[in-house]
Amino acid sequence: MGNKEKAKERREKRLQEIRFQMTVPYSDNQRPVRRKTGVELQVQVQMWWSKETVAVVTGGNRGIGFEICRQLAVHGLTVILTSRDSSAGVESIKSLEEGGLCVVYHQLDVVDHSSINQFVEWLRENYGGLDILVNNAGVNFNLGSDNSVENAHKVIETNYYGIKKMIEATLPLMKPSLVGARIVNVSSRLGRLNGRRNRISNVALREELSDVESLTDELIDRTVATFLQQVEDGTWTTSGWPQVYTDYSVSKLAVNAYTRLMARKLSERPEGQKIYINCYCPGWVKTALTGYAGNNTVEEGADTGVWLALLSVQTFMGKFCAERREINF
Numbered sequence: 001m002g003n004k005e006k007a008k009e010r011r012e013k014r015l016q017e018i019r020f021q022m023t024v025p026y027s028d029n030q031r032p033v034r035r036k037t038g039v040e041l042q043v044q045v046q047m048w049w050s051k052e053t054v055a056v057v058t059g060g061n062r063g064i065g066f067e068i069c070r071q072l073a074v075h076g077l078t079v080i081l082t083s084r085d086s087s088a089g090v091e092s093i094k095s096l097e098e099g100g101l102c103v104v105y106h107q108l109d110v111v112d113h114s115s116i117n118q119f120v121e122w123l124r125e126n127y128g129g130l131d132i133l134v135n136n137a138g139v140n141f142n143l144g145s146d147n148s149v150e151n152a153h154k155v156i157e158t159n160y161y162g163i164k165k166m167i168e169a170t171l172p173l174m175k176p177s178l179v180g181a182r183i184v185n186v187s188s189r190l191g192r193l194n195g196r197r198n199r200i201s202n203v204a205l206r207e208e209l210s211d212v213e214s215l216t217d218e219l220i221d222r223t224v225a226t227f228l229q230q231v232e233d234g235t236w237t238t239s240g241w242p243q244v245y246t247d248y249s250v251s252k253l254a255v256n257a258y259t260r261l262m263a264r265k266l267s268e269r270p271e272g273q274k275i276y277i278n279c280y281c282p283g284w285v286k287t288a289l290t291g292y293a294g295n296n297t298v299e300e301g302a303d304t305g306v307w308l309a310l311l312s313v314q315t316f317m318g319k320f321c322a323e324r325r326e327i328n329f
Contacts (some may be wrong), residue, residue, distance in 0.1 A: 014323040015296070018303055048179045048312050053077045054130045055309065056123070058110055058166060059137030061085065061092040063287035064186065067302035068134055073101040075310065078127070082108035082119065084137070110137045110162030116169050129173035132309045135163040136186045140248045143291040152231045152247035156224050159251035164258060171275070180274030184308045185259050187279040189322065190245055191252025193329050198249060201240035209253070210329070212318070215261045224254050255279060256320060256329055263318025276314045280304045280321040 001009075055072050059065040060081035073079045073096065081096075083089035086107045093105045106122060109115040123130060138159045141151040163185055174181040190198055193206050200206055208219060227250050230236040242249035259279040266275045282301035284294040294301075307324050308316065319326050 011295075014325075015300060018300055018323055022299065022303055048177075049075065049077055049131070049310060051076055051078055053132070054080065054123075054127045054175075055132035055134065056080045056082065056130050056170070057134040057136055058082050058108060058162070059084075061088040063289060064282050064285060064298055064301045064305070065134075065136035066092055067298040068136060068305050069103055070096060070099070070101065071299075071302055071306045072132075072309065073103050075306075077132070079103045080123070080127075080130075081105050082137075084109040110135075110166055111157050113165070116165055120169050120173065123170075124173060129175045130170060130181070131175050131177065132182045132184070133166065133170055133174075134184045134186070134305060134309060135166055136305075137162055138186065138251075138289070140245065140289050142245045142248065143293070147244065147246055149231045149236060149247045152228060152250075155247040156228060156251050156254070159248070160224060160254040160258070163255055167262065167277075174275050176273045178272060179312065180276050180314055182309050182314070183262075183275060183277040184305050185255050185277070185279040186305060187255045187259070187281055187320070188248070188252040189281045189327070190242065190249040191254070191256050192320075193253065193256070195328075198242040198244045200242060200253070209257050212260050212264055215257060215264070217258075217261065220254050220257045220261065223257075224250060259320070260318045260329070267317060274314075276317050278308050278316045278319045278321060280308060281327070283322065 055077045057065055057069050057072070057079065060069045061083035069079050069081045081089060081092060081103050082105070083092070084107070089105050089107065093103055096103045106119055107115065108119045139151075139155055141155065142148060167183060189195065193199060193210055205223065209215065209223065227236065227241060230239050231247075236246065242253070256279055259277055262277050266277060269275060282305065283296040284290060285296045285298055285301035286292045286294040287298060287301070304321055304324050308321060316326070320329050321327060
């Protein structure tokens with residue numbers, strides 16, 4: 001069996017595990033998990049959330065974001081679905097309501113400071129804050145073998161700076177609790193620093209971005225600024241950036257680094273005011289973002305994000321996850 005076949009077999013085995021777990025709803029006191037041996041085990045957990053738990057999802061009008069909203073609403077949380085396009089957002093709400101779910105809508109453009117400020121003020125006035133933030137809004141303009149950087153500025157602005165702006169704006173509104181508030185950033189394996197494929201070839205930069213203790217906002221911002229400058233002057237192709245979906249990969253590399261940086265900063269918060277931040281890769285999902293060419297369903301793509309948001313005993317902080325497990329940055 002070749003490497004590709006082995007990788008496919010491992011991926012399918014992981015997906016089978018997820019599909020198994022997805023068939024069992026969360027309950028008040030237990031949910032099933034499996035050991036690596038395949039032996040099923042019951043673990044006692046407490047369902048910490050309620051209708052009073054407020055979850056905000058950006059880019060929730062379609063694809064993975066829509067499915068995350070649906071799954072959180074099924075679990076009984078108060079879900080606020082946001083999108084840049086109001087008409088698309090309203091239609092998404094109607095679709096969820098037809099399925100018997102109650103979800104709230106508010107317009108939000110994550111690259112527009114005014115839109116973010118209006119949303120945050122509305123959130124404060126109507127809900128007093130939030131417990132969960134899922135940063136899902138993102139764009140990609142390359143499909144198949146395309147690798148244009150024509151829209152690189154928009155990709156970086158939305159995928160990286162949009163997340164950064166949302167976290168900065170909502171941190172003061174995160175509600176204190178014994179279980180801690182949650183931030184989940186939707187990312188991608190394409191942005192891995194040390195993956196075997198598609199990583200940046202600049203070893204010194206890789207080492208800088210890998211060192212959590214010395215990681216700074218300035219370093220991350222400087223990295224994406226350097227990339228965008230090289231896009232402008234046409235030198236990006238020979239500067240060692242990821243070879244596949246380059247602008248999207250750089251944006252997700254920045255998201256991963258920022259997640260780790262914020263985890264370090266937030267780790268110092270006292271008990272009762274904890275905020276747990278993690279990122280995850282949904283996989284290659286059949287959505288508009290991939291031209292519907294993915295391997296995974298939206299249900300599978302949303303699963304790990306919802307899992308991270310609802311873990312009762314939160315042991316993940318500044319981690320990168322996929323298929324309900326930690327993976328390497």
